[in-house]
Amino acid sequence: MTQFGTWQPKIRGKLFYNWPQGACEEALRFTSAGQLGGEPYDVVIVGAGVVGCGLAYRLSQYDLRVLLVDRLHDVGEGTSKANSALIHSGYDAKPGSLESKLLHEAEADWPGLAARLKIPLDPIGGIMMAVTDEQERQLEAAEKNAHANRAIDVRILSAAEIREREPNASPDVRGGLLVPSESLVDPFMASIAYAEIALANGVDILLGADIAGVELGQPPGAPLHHLVTADGPRLPARRIVNAAGLGSRRLADGYGGGAFDINPRRGQFLLFDKSARPLVQHILLPVPTAHTKGVLVAPTIFGNLLAGPTAEDLPLNDPAATHTTVEGIRRVLEGGSRLVDGLARQPVIATYAGARCACSQGSYVIRHNDGAPGIVTITGVRSTGLTASISLARHLIDGMQKELGLELSPDSAALDSRPDSAWPGWWRRPFENGATDARADHGCAVCFCEVISGGEIRAALDSPLKPRTMDALKRRTRVLSGRCQGFDCQVSLAEIVSGHTGIGMAQLTKNGPGSELVAPGQAEFTA
Amino acid sequence: MSGGQHFKVAIIGGGPAGIGVAVGLAKRGIGPVVLIERRAGVGGTPMGYRKKPGGVPTFVEWTRGRVVFGEELAGRMAKRLAKTDTTIRLSAQVTQIDPAEKRLTLLGREGVCDVTADAVVLAAGAREQTPAEKGWLAGARTARIGFTRHITGWLDGHGLLPARKPVVVGSDLIAYSVAAKLRAAGSDEPVMIDRRRSPSAGLFERLFFRRWTRPDWSGDVTAAGIKGDRSAAGVQSSDGQDWHGDGVMICGELVPNTELALLGGLAVELPSRQLQLARGQALSEPGWFAAGNVLGGFHGAQWCYFNGRQAARRVANFLK
Ligand SMILES: Cc1cc2nc3c(=O)[nH]c(=O)nc-3n(C[C@H](O)[C@H](O)[C@H](O)COP(=O)(O)OP(=O)(O)OC[C@H]3O[C@@H](n4cnc5c(N)ncnc54)[C@H](O)[C@@H]3O)c2cc1C
Numbered sequence: 001m002t003q004f005g006t007w008q009p010k011i012r013g014k015l016f017y018n019w020p021q022g023a024c025e026e027a028l029r030f031t032s033a034g035q036l037g038g039e040p041y042d043v044v045i046v047g048a049g050v051v052g053c054g055l056a057y058r059l060s061q062y063d064l065r066v067l068l069v070d071r072l073h074d075v076g077e078g079t080s081k082a083n084s085a086l087i088h089s090g091y092d093a094k095p096g097s098l099e100s101k102l103l104h105e106a107e108a109d110w111p112g113l114a115a116r117l118k119i120p121l122d123p124i125g126g127i128m129m130a131v132t133d134e135q136e137r138q139l140e141a142a143e144k145n146a147h148a149n150r151a152i153d154v155r156i157l158s159a160a161e162i163r164e165r166e167p168n169a170s171p172d173v174r175g176g177l178l179v180p181s182e183s184l185v186d187p188f189m190a191s192i193a194y195a196e197i198a199l200a201n202g203v204d205i206l207l208g209a210d211i212a213g214v215e216l217g218q219p220p221g222a223p224l225h226h227l228v229t230a231d232g233p234r235l236p237a238r239r240i241v242n243a244a245g246l247g248s249r250r251l252a253d254g255y256g257g258g259a260f261d262i263n264p265r266r267g268q269f270l271l272f273d274k275s276a277r278p279l280v281q282h283i284l285l286p287v288p289t290a291h292t293k294g295v296l297v298a299p300t301i302f303g304n305l306l307a308g309p310t311a312e313d314l315p316l317n318d319p320a321a322t323h324t325t326v327e328g329i330r331r332v333l334e335g336g337s338r339l340v341d342g343l344a345r346q347p348v349i350a351t352y353a354g355a356r357c358a359c360s361q362g363s364y365v366i367r368h369n370d371g372a373p374g375i376v377t378i379t380g381v382r383s384t385g386l387t388a389s390i391s392l393a394r395h396l397i398d399g400m401q402k403e404l405g406l407e408l409s410p411d412s413a414a415l416d417s418r419p420d421s422a423w424p425g426w427w428r429r430p431f432e433n434g435a436t437d438a439r440a441d442h443g444c445a446v447c448f449c450e451v452i453s454g455g456e457i458r459a460a461l462d463s464p465l466k467p468r469t470m471d472a473l474k475r476r477t478r479v480l481s482g483r484c485q486g487f488d489c490q491v492s493l494a495e496i497v498s499g500h501t502g503i504g505m506a507q508l509t510k511n512g513p514g515s516e517l518v519a520p521g522q523a524e525f526t527a
Numbered sequence: 528m529s530g531g532q533h534f535k536v537a538i539i540g541g542g543p544a545g546i547g548v549a550v551g552l553a554k555r556g557i558g559p560v561v562l563i564e565r566r567a568g569v570g571g572t573p574m575g576y577r578k579k580p581g582g583v584p585t586f587v588e589w590t591r592g593r594v595v596f597g598e599e600l601a602g603r604m605a606k607r608l609a610k611t612d613t614t615i616r617l618s619a620q621v622t623q624i625d626p627a628e629k630r631l632t633l634l635g636r637e638g639v640c641d642v643t644a645d646a647v648v649l650a651a652g653a654r655e656q657t658p659a660e661k662g663w664l665a666g667a668r669t670a671r672i673g674f675t676r677h678i679t680g681w682l683d684g685h686g687l688l689p690a691r692k693p694v695v696v697g698s699d700l701i702a703y704s705v706a707a708k709l710r711a712a713g714s715d716e717p718v719m720i721d722r723r724r725s726p727s728a729g730l731f732e733r734l735f736f737r738r739w740t741r742p743d744w745s746g747d748v749t750a751a752g753i754k755g756d757r758s759a760a761g762v763q764s765s766d767g768q769d770w771h772g773d774g775v776m777i778c779g780e781l782v783p784n785t786e787l788a789l790l791g792g793l794a795v796e797l798p799s800r801q802l803q804l805a806r807g808q809a810l811s812e813p814g815w816f817a818a819g820n821v822l823g824g825f826h827g828a829q830w831c832y833f834n835g836r837q838a839a840r841r842v843a844n845f846l847k
């Protein structure tokens with residue numbers, strides 16, 4: 001029988017939050033570089049998106065001193081939290097490109113990887129749908145391209161075959177392309193699970209620390225660099241991996257990295273309620289145009305339905321890169337309705353936008369000894385980084401061995417998976433599947449929409465990365481992500497977090513300092 | 528999963544409407560009846576609006592010209608319920624229904640169990656519309672977008688102000704009571720906007736709240752989205768104007784809690800989430816009824832209680 005409880009492995013790494021006093025427990029608070037131990041790191045990864053977390057996970061298999069640092073307040077809180085949540089087969093990549101190679105490798109990795117990370121993956125497959133004659137004429141070329149990408153199971157479907165599989169397909173459908181190995185995944189838990197295992201294996205993790213600059217060490221030999229945080233502490237590093245996504249340009253400027261230009265390419269989404277889920281059976285993809293892949297309609301692994309994304313280029317550092325717009329959402333609904341009948345009448349839960357890291361020099365741009373010896377830049381991980389995170393990590397480590405002289409000796413004590421009891425997780429619930437050993441508080445719902453109990457929330461708070469913000473809890477348990485968007489549970493949820501951690505109600509945040517749930521600067525008075 | 532217990536009637540929700548059903552059935556001698564409530568106590572939405580000496584009544588119902596606090600009102604109803612033989616299951620949420628079998632799946636402290644009945648009444652109440660449901664599509668997803676329930680939770684429960692410069696969206700009774708409550712607790716005079724030309728609260732209601740607040744009112748404003756990146760910094764309207772503040776309060780305009788019906792396959796209109804009634808309070812499947820705010824619209828607690836009594840009459844006729 002399943003044992004329910006938090007995964008509490010022996011944790012060999014250190015975890016700190018660079019937060020003001022009171023925002024988290026004092027024991028978790030980063031106040032000086034000394035807390036990390038004085039010794040230089042063999043590798044510091046800047047950016048705890050899915051790319052940085054995947055790399056930390058792979059590096060944690062070896063005897064190395066590694067630090068993973070991010071300016072945000074949880075792992076996977078940047079671009080990695082707002083995407084289409086699909087594992088791509090790479091059928092539409094540019095044949096021969098690094099992206100094509102990485103996606104092809106990753107496709108073979110994912111079933112086993114998801115089982116090791118203990119995250120849900122659902123290989124429901126995709127159908128690219130042609131809804132005009134012109135699009136229909138493009139199917140053959142698309143099929144050829146897929147086969148060139150070694151996606152040999154891709155084949156053309158007739159309109160009748162599509163209707164049989166998708167009763168709610170648009171009446172305009174002319175034919176399509178079956179892409180069997182496109183899958184749904186939990187995008188949040190990918191970064192989290194990578195990081196939890198890395199932490200257990202001894203990788204140090206520092207969150208809330210903006211790297212404002214780099215002090216380069218002097219050759220000869222492997223020079224000792226220092227990463228300088230915005231608040232002053234300096235972090236010594238023999239090697240640095242710039243996996244900062246949209247922050248990679250600013251970081252590269254700090255070490256004189258080579259020329260590349262990036263900008264956010266915004267993608268807006270509509271998220272529908274669970275009543276919409278039965279509308280589609282596959283991931284429905286439009287026929288891409290020269291400019292964009294277009295708006296897809298896909299179930300989420302959580303049982304909702306999403307439509308999106310748009311593709312809008314914005315200037316670097318534009319805060320609107322993750323904002324939605326009336327016009328953008330209208331285009332998403334229009335695009336989705338071209339594929340699926342009846343989409344427009346489905347109730348919408350939320351809208352969101354993510355920002356791809358678009359790079360004029362191409363996708364998956366990797367530079368070794370960039371600006372100075374020991375520094376690797378990885379940028380332009382634009383549209384497929386979630387999928388490729390695992391193969392990219394291997395590829396980066398290969399490169400660091402060859403180009404940076406990184407020596408690897410396997411750590412025999414390292415874990416490569418979360419245990420079966422890894423929990424909480426919305427997909428393995430107490431009281432489900434005959435799991436009757438759950439505690440009473442696992443039956444007491446706090447979030448009524450997603451039916452999440454107080455017990456599950458407390459267990460998530462105790463999980464290895466010690467999530468302390470509402471958004472971090474949401475990504476682990478699904479509280480606040482249902483149809484009421486916190487109407488019913490926000491305050492009772494805050495009470496549970498405050499009660500369990502001792503953080504004052506007034507200090508609790510949505511996603512770190514600056515996003516307090518109540519007007520900032522108040523002291524709670526108990527009536 | 529324990530074997531299902533069978534009841535004559537099962538009531539989903541222990542607010543004014545559900546209590547009205549239970550009391551009505553008891554008066555007719557119908558039983559056994561089970562009332563299932565996901566919170567720790569009965570009373571429903573009004574119960575969260577506590578009576579405090581000198582406090583601002585966030586929840587108002589005028590009974591014979593006197594203001595009654597939500598807690599008082601629901602408390603009286605709960606007393607009437609206590610005098611009946613109704614089986615009350617607290618902290619138990621109905622998570623699934625099977626309309627044809629009239630089977631309910633419950634999750635509670637003891638785990639999952641099933642309950643069956645000859646008739647079922649849905650009295651699950653309503654909630655306030657979310658930004659997406661309001662059609663506010665522009666902007667970021669920020670902190671400090673609050674609902675009425677949050678105001679009472681933070682203020683009454685913890686003495687914390689949800690916003691110092693609140694922007695209140697809506698202008699009904701609920702919106703005015705929220706503005707009054709915030710102002711009395713020390714916020715700036717709230718900015719109040721609505722797409723209506725003049726406030727939807729009546730003159731009498733507005734006069735009542737003048738003791739505490741005279742909101743900075745603007746009508747004819749259609750909100751299009753939230754301003755701000757990490758915390759709400761106001762509202763942007765469809766004509767490009769900004770309404771600044773440090774928190775946005777969404778007030779009024781309810782959405783019925785019909786998800787059980789929708790996901791269970793009873794007829795529900797989309798995207799409004801309104802129940803489709805066969806006739807009276809009867810739903811699309813025989814033996815299923817609805818009462819109170821789950822029927823849609825905005826109704827006061829007394830109305831919902833009596834609507835529950837009426838549902839009991841209809842259930843009795845069905846069972847005959
Ligand atoms: C609309 C959209 C849809 C997508 N759909 C899919 C899909 O279905 N499947 C798929 O595989 N991929 C998809 N992607 C792509 C995928 O989301 C990205 O490729 C991936 O998330 C990139 O991860 P990353 O780690 O490089 O970037 P990020 O997640 O952005 O991580 C970079 C991190 O660096 C941190 N950082 C930046 N600067 C600094 C600094 N100075 N100091 C400290 N930290 C810093 C940031 O805070 C951030 O957390 C999609 C992307 C978008 C936008």
Ligand SMILES: Cc1cc2nc3c(=O)[nH]c(=O)nc-3n(C[C@H](O)[C@H](O)[C@H](O)COP(=O)(O)OP(=O)(O)OC[C@H]3O[C@@H](n4cnc5c(N)ncnc54)[C@H](O)[C@@H]3O)c2cc1C
Pocket residue numbers: 539540541542543544545563564565566570571572573585586587588619620621622650651652653654655675676700701704779781784787818819820821826827828829831
């Ligand atoms: C924010 C807000 C402010 C209001 N202010 C006023 C006011 O000032 N004056 C006024 O007269 N009226 C006000 N009302 C209206 C008043 O709340 C209603 O008239 C009345 O409470 C409705 O009664 P009800 O029984 O239909 O629903 P509710 O009182 O909402 O009760 C429904 C009950 O069902 C339970 N429930 C729901 N789903 C399930 C499930 N699946 N399983 C188990 N239990 C479930 C809920 O927990 C709840 O207790 C307000 C309503 C809201 C939402």
